[in-house]
Structure formats: C-alpha cells, structure tokens
Amino acid sequence: MIRFEHVTKRYGAGSAPAIDDVSMEVSRGEFVFVVGASGSGKSTMIRLATREITATQGSVLVAGRELRGLPDRRVPALRREIGVVFQDFRLLEGKTVYQNVAFVLKVLGSKRHTVKQLVPETLELVGLEGKAGRLPHELSGGEQQRVAIARAVVKKPAILLADEPTGNLDPETSLDIVTVLDRINKTGTTVLVATHDQSIVDDFKKRVLELKDGALVRDEQQGGYLRNQDFDHGSGRRAADAG
Numbered sequence: 001m002i003r004f005e006h007v008t009k010r011y012g013a014g015s016a017p018a019i020d021d022v023s024m025e026v027s028r029g030e031f032v033f034v035v036g037a038s039g040s041g042k043s044t045m046i047r048l049a050t051r052e053i054t055a056t057q058g059s060v061l062v063a064g065r066e067l068r069g070l071p072d073r074r075v076p077a078l079r080r081e082i083g084v085v086f087q088d089f090r091l092l093e094g095k096t097v098y099q100n101v102a103f104v105l106k107v108l109g110s111k112r113h114t115v116k117q118l119v120p121e122t123l124e125l126v127g128l129e130g131k132a133g134r135l136p137h138e139l140s141g142g143e144q145q146r147v148a149i150a151r152a153v154v155k156k157p158a159i160l161l162a163d164e165p166t167g168n169l170d171p172e173t174s175l176d177i178v179t180v181l182d183r184i185n186k187t188g189t190t191v192l193v194a195t196h197d198q199s200i201v202d203d204f205k206k207r208v209l210e211l212k213d214g215a216l217v218r219d220e221q222q223g224g225y226l227r228n229q230d231f232d233h234g235s236g237r238r239a240a241d242a243g
C-alpha cells in the first residue's frame, strides 16, 4: 500500500538528506504513527507519499504506483486514493461545513445524489452531525479538524495521511481527533499519522515508525511484540508482513 525502498530526499544538491535511505512498508488497513523530533523528516515522508515532492534516490510506491516515474497526468488519479489532513485545518472560510466537504466531491464530478448521501454520512463518521450549516469560524479547533478529516475521507480514499493533526489542539481534543482517525481506520482505510505528541502515541497501541535526522531508527508495535525484531533494515520488508 505504501512502500519506501531505500528512499533518500535532499532538498538541495549539497544539503543533508531530509529522508536518509528509508525502507519501510505500510500494509493495507494498517494504522501507523510516524514520530521524531522537529526536522526529523516526518513531513517530508508524507510529502513524498502524496508526490508533492519526489525522491532523490530510491523508490516510493503508493497504491500500486511507483511515484518517481509517475507522469504528471497520472497524479490526480493518485490523489483520489489519498486523503491528507494538516495541522492547520485549511478550510474554505466562506463555506459551511457541508459545503467544505461537498466541494471535494463536486471537483471530482460526483453526481448530486452521491453528494447528498456521502456528505451527511461522512459528517456523522467524524462526529459533526448537526453542525453541517456552521461556518468554520463558528467551530472549535477540534471541530474544524473534524471537518478537515471529513473533507479528506469523503471521497473514500484507500489511504489517509495526517501531518501533525493535533498540533493546534489541547490534549483532550487531540485524543478525540485520533479516536476519529482510528474509527476511519476501522472502516478499512490505511492511516498514517505524523506526530510529536508522545502521549497520543502512548494512548493508542499502534505501530510506530521513528525518524531521527531523516533515518528510520525504530519500527515497533506498541503494546505487543517488537516489530523491529523481525525488521530487516536492508530490504525494508518485514518477515511477518511482506505482502
């Protein structure tokens, strides 16, 4: 579903790698946290997976596509399979909650009855039933992030990527937001969350990938067996989960 094979990303020719020879694989339906200090490469990993940027070396495979060689004309089809959520919610301020979410489907050319069915269903999934008519500035930070999540998943992407989704939220609201992401994962969506919020990572017993100076230094299932016992840094494929 998401596979990095010896991926290195340098933003400038002579600069230190932001991602340094990273190999990893996230299978369909997994929930994974990516952790690491500021500047460790978390956002770069996400931007590589959306093909906002391309790898300097190595291969990035997402939803069956190799992204470095992917022609620009095929990027929109890739992006249909990926929902992205950011720290700042990036909502359309003049549009209601409903319109913010419906907008995505309209751009994709969805039929009116599809929009009418999917938008309320998605608002309910993220816990925003009853808020469809509100404008973003009439919502709390947590509610705004729920709108952003609804907007990311309304097209039913195979993969949801979240870059510091709780960065602007208090601890309790952060917990609620990750609970929403967990609920979305349980519908079958692969979820990857970049965060430096250790308490969130501790609360949800999920697989954790840790980056340090761009290198992958840990791949571990929380509260269960240690993933890195069967983690082969050379190939990036884990014996227990090679599919």
Ligand SMILES: Nc1ncnc2c1ncn2[C@@H]1O[C@H](COP(=O)(O)OP(=O)(O)OP(=O)(O)O)[C@@H](O)[C@H]1O
Residues within 6 Å of the ligand: 011, 012, 017, 018, 036, 037, 038, 039, 040, 041, 042, 043, 044, 045, 196
């Ligand atoms: N557009 C860019 N141009 C040049 N260097 C960049 C660019 N984006 C990121 N970097 C550098 O790449 C490295 C990794 O940055 P990245 O944003 O991926 O880290 P991060 O773990 O997401 O950090 P943060 O938690 O602060 O967002 C850093 O050294 C950063 O300065």
